Amino acid sequence: MKIDKRDWLFIGLIVVVLGIFFAISGKEKTKFVPLDDKHKPFYDTFAQTGSKKEAEKGCETCHNEKGVPFPPNHPPKNRCLLCHKLKR
Ligand code: HEC
Ligand code: HEC
Structure with a gap:
């Protein structure tokens, strides 16, 4: 050719x-969601439902201004798991 x-x-x-x-x-x-005691329930929800939208409900009970703060330059954060992948 x-x-x-x-x-x-x-x-x-x-x-x-x-x-x-x-x-x-x-x-x-982007950082992975840690596979520890705090985050394990979300792994379980995702394994059961297969839905990231379902699994990421509740992230913000800890990740908020008063709890575990976001870095100051954090992008819009309504869909955590589209950016922060779960470990396999
Ligand atoms: C029970 C409280 C709690 C909930 C609920 C929670 N987190 Fe966290 N998360 C923490 C704490 C505390 C840290 C920082 C210390 C650590 O790494 O364990 C953290 C750290 C992180 C980190 C940074 C890891 C790193 O390598 O620095 C990411 C990303 C994260 N969480 C994502 C999520 C997502 C996504 C959800 C929802 C699916 C979620 N978290 C739900 C408490 C929580
Ligand atoms: C548009 C993509 C995107 C979305 C959506 C998003 N993040 Fe992030 N997140 C990032 C980026 C990029 C960083 C900075 C780089 C890094 O360290 O991961 C970051 C950093 C973080 C950190 C700090 C990690 C560290 O210790 O440096 C935490 C905790 C975190 N995000 C949690 C969340 C949670 C909880 C949600 C949902 C409420 C969320 N993020 C949604 C992209 C995203």
């Missing part, structure tokens, strides 16, 4: 896309 100009454009595009992909995934190293 001869590689012509169109092919090089295509290869270049793939390289750029992969580059962006790695750049983003490197930066978004």
